[in-house]
Amino acid sequence: GAGVSQTPSNKVTEKGKYVELRCDPISGHTALYWYRQSLGQGPEFLIYFQGTGAADDSGLPNDRFFAVRPEGSVSTLKIQRTERGDSAVYLCASSLTPDRNPYGYTFGSGTRLTVV
């Protein structure tokens, strides 16, 4: 596609529920990244995919968070047993190549998750 698409744009869920957030990267971009942005803060790294595999998941806060990219394009971030502290904007970005990329990132518009 022309840009990075994230759905839904807004998600309100009850504490304890399971949610899935979707990211559709730019066509041909092999690297895909998930970030989380809390109010008033800059985005924080969660996980990075190169193709289908998670090359770096060191930013996932705990085992309630999981992400997949089964066919090397669309990615889904999954959060189990949501907590109020998970409320944030979840941003997805993609880039043409992962390593020493001179073009940087293209970000999606994000999914605003609110856990009530």
Added chain:
Amino acid sequence: KQEVTQIPAALSVPEGENLVLNCSFTDSAIYNLQWFRQDPGKGLTSLLLIQSSQREQTSGRLNASLDKSSGRSTLYIAASQPGDSATYLCAVSGNFNKFYFGSGTKLNVKP
């Protein structure tokens, strides 16, 4: 771990002023530095990207400089306009494009 700091946290200026936003980072072993703009409730829009071998990049009224050895970057905005009001984020990356972001500078340009 890389730490990125942006000063000031907020800035309010009258229309037409030239202004400078500052970014500093603790680990000089970076590959890219990228400045982004974020409007309220929106995603990030890339403004300028500077590779570590470069000293500056320019786009229209925007100029970004990089002093890698001292761990500093500045974003210069000339002749500011109300439409420039947004949060400006600085991010640095090492290998594999894992970016570390500052908390941003919230800019308000008054008509």
